Amino acid sequence: MKSTVQQLRSEAGWPPEEGEVISFKSSTALETATLKEVRWGLVWRDFILEDGRVIPEHRVSGCPRPQVWRKIDEVTDSEREECEGRLLSMAGIGLDPRERDQPFWAELNQYLAYTYLRYKGKVSVPELPR
Amino acid sequence: MTLSDEETGDQQAWRTLSEAGLVEIRLEEFGEKIRDVKRLVTVRLRELLDLDTSIQERESAAYALGTLKGLELKVQASVPEPPDPSES
Numbered sequence: 001m002k003s004t005v006q007q008l009r010s011e012a013g014w015p016p017e018e019g020e021v022i023s024f025k026s027s028t029a030l031e032t033a034t035l036k037e038v039r040w041g042l043v044w045r046d047f048i049l050e051d052g053r054v055i056p057e058h059r060v061s062g063c064p065r066p067q068v069w070r071k072i073d074e075v076t077d078s079e080r081e082e083c084e085g086r087l088l089s090m091a092g093i094g095l096d097p098r099e100r101d102q103p104f105w106a107e108l109n110q111y112l113a114y115t116y117l118r119y120k121g122k123v124s125v126p127e128l129p130r
Numbered sequence: 131m132t133l134s135d136e137e138t139g140d141q142q143a144w145r146t147l148s149e150a151g152l153v154e155i156r157l158e159e160f161g162e163k164i165r166d167v168k169r170l171v172t173v174r175l176r177e178l179l180d181l182d183t184s185i186q187e188r189e190s191a192a193y194a195l196g197t198l199k200g201l202e203l204k205v206q207a208s209v210p211e212p213p214d215p216s217e218s
Contacts, residue, residue: 037181043135043143056154069140079189084197091204098157098208108160108201113152115194119167119174120150 014064015045015057022047023061027100030061042083042114044069046106052073072118083111161205168198 015038016022022035024047031092034050038057044067045057087107091097095104147153155163175191 016132042203044181058153065142066141069143071139077186080190080195084193088197088200091201096208097160097201097205100157109152109155111197112148112155112163115167115198116150117146117172120146121189122174122177 013048014062015060016062024055025059025061040070041107041110042070042075042080043110043117044113046110052103053101054103055101056106056109060099072114075114080114081105087111161202164198164202164205168195168202171195171198 016035018035018037020035021032023030023032023058025031033053035047037047037048038051039046047055047057047060048056058067087104090104090107095102097108099105142174144153149157150166152167154161171191171194175188175195178188178191
């Protein structure tokens, strides 16, 4: 599901608007960058920056707590299948999912989180190791 | 559903994923996490095949498993080679 920033505004002042400068926690420090778009993934919202990086909402300064996530049942079959197709395409053209904050990394994170939540409640298997 | 119920649900999901190390996967753990999720889907697919469930659900689980296998192969293939000790 993809929406514009304006369509996603659900509470006062959040999320920031397209073109605003946002602060977020990177792997090394607190950084600032210009927001290009806010997009729902399979579980949480991703903030797409002008430089192409993808930052999950919970790493953006000012994110309301608790943050709002999608219910697993809200994700449609076609949305999930499109996500699976994009992941395999990105893998097929040689992108590396271990490039942090890049689209492949972000989408794979969400897909694994979604798939885990989707099946976790349906089978009786031991907890995953931390 | 009330707002507080929704918040509880989101918080539970957050805790579940945090405990599984799936909120933000460490770069060196992608292969391991893909295998973990794959194992979960495999168990579910076996259950679905044993039960008289809808074809759609079985196909969905099977497709997820195929996607995870493809991604696992990709991650394995792109693991950087360790330095050759004979060259030092």
